[in-house]
Amino acid sequence: MPDYTAFAAAARALAPRAAVVLGSGLGGVVTAFREHVSIPFGDVPGLVPPTVSGHGGRLALGEWGAEPALVFFGRLHFYEGHPWGVVCGPARVAAELGARAFIQTNAVGGIHPSLGPGSLMGVAKHLTLLDGSAWRTPVAASPYSPRLLDVLATAKAARGRTLLTGTYAALTGPSYETPAEIRALAAMGADVVGMSTAREAEAAAALGLEAAAVSCVTNHAAGIGGEPLDHAEVVRNALLAADRLAALLGAAVAAV
Numbered sequence: 165m166p167d168y169t170a171f172a173a174a175a176r177a178l179a180p181r182a183a184v185v186l187g188s189g190l191g192g193v194v195t196a197f198r199e200h201v202s203i204p205f206g207d208v209p210g211l212v213p214p215t216v217s218g219h220g221g222r223l224a225l226g227e228w229g230a231e232p233a234l235v236f237f238g239r240l241h242f243y244e245g246h247p248w249g250v251v252c253g254p255a256r257v258a259a260e261l262g263a264r265a266f267i268q269t270n271a272v273g274g275i276h277p278s279l280g281p282g283s284l285m286g287v288a289k290h291l292t293l294l295d296g297s298a299w300r301t302p303v304a305a306s307p308y309s310p311r312l313l314d315v316l317a318t319a320k321a322a323r324g325r326t327l328l329t330g331t332y333a334a335l336t337g338p339s340y341e342t343p344a345e346i347r348a349l350a351a352m353g354a355d356v357v358g359m360s361t362a363r364e365a366e367a368a369a370a371l372g373l374e375a376a377a378v379s380c381v382t383n384h385a386a387g388i389g390g391e392p393l394d395h396a397e398v399v400r401n402a403l404l405a406a407d408r409l410a411a412l413l414g415a416a417v418a419a420v
C-alpha cells in the first residue's frame with residue numbers, strides 16, 4: 165500500500181484527466197476500470213475514513229477503458245459530522261492530482277413520476293437545502309458542465325434509452341424526508357432527492373474542474389411509492405442500472 169506521496173507521484177505519471185466518485189452501493193459499477201493502485205481515504209491529506217456502510221472509502225488510480233482516471237470509492241457526507249471542507253475534500257484532491265473533470269454518482273429518491281427505482285438522471289441543476297445556507301447562499305450559476313451533461317444525455321452508451329436530465333435537491337440527511345417535505349420539494353422543482361453531491365460539484369467548479377453528476381434512483385421518495393424507506397433498500401437497488409451507468413461513465417470519462 166503506497167503512502168500519499170507515492171500515490172501522487174503515480175498519478176502525476178499516469179496523468180488522469182477524469183475523477184469519478186462512486187456513491188452509496190455504487191462501487192460495483194467499475195467493471196471497465198483497471199486499477200493500478202489505491203489508497204484509503206484516511207491516508208489522503210484532508211480526507212478521513214467514511215463511516216457509512218456501502219461506502220468503501222478509498223481513492224484509486226487506474227484506467228477506465230482506455231483513459232487514465234481517478235476513482236473515489238465512497239464519499240464523505242455532511243451528516244457524518246464532517247465540515248464542508250472535508251466533504252468537498254475529494255474535489256480538491258482531484259484538482260491537486262491534475263484532474264480536469266469531477267464526475268459524481270449518487271443514490272437518490274425519485275420524486276418525478278418517471279424516475280422510479282432503477283432509473284438514472286443526469287443532474288442539470290440542484291437545489292441546496294443544506295444547513296443554514298438554504299435560501300441564503302446566492303449561487304450564481306449551475307456548477308454542472310453543459311458539455312458533459314450533453315455527452316451523458318446523448319451517449320450511445322445509454323443503450324437506446326434517453327437519459328433524463330433534471331434537478332437534484334440536496335438535503336443534509338441523515339434521516340429520509342417526510343412525505344410532506346417531498347411534496348414541498350416537488351413544488352420547488354426537484355426531480356430527485358439525495359444527501360450529497362451539490363456542494364462538492366460547486367467546489368469542483370470553483371476549482372476550475374468540469375463537474376457532472378449522474379443520479380441512480382434507488383427508491384421512490386417518501387410518500388410516492390407507499391413503501392417505507394431504508395438504507396438497506398437503497399444499497400440493494402443502487403446497482404439496478406449498473407450496466408447503463410457504467411457505460412455512461414465510460415462515455416463521460418472518454419470525453420474529458
Ligand code: HPA
Nearest residue numbers: 271272273357358359385
Ligand atoms: N432521500 C434522500 N436521500 C436518498 C434517498 C431518499 O429517498 N434515497 C437514496 N438517497
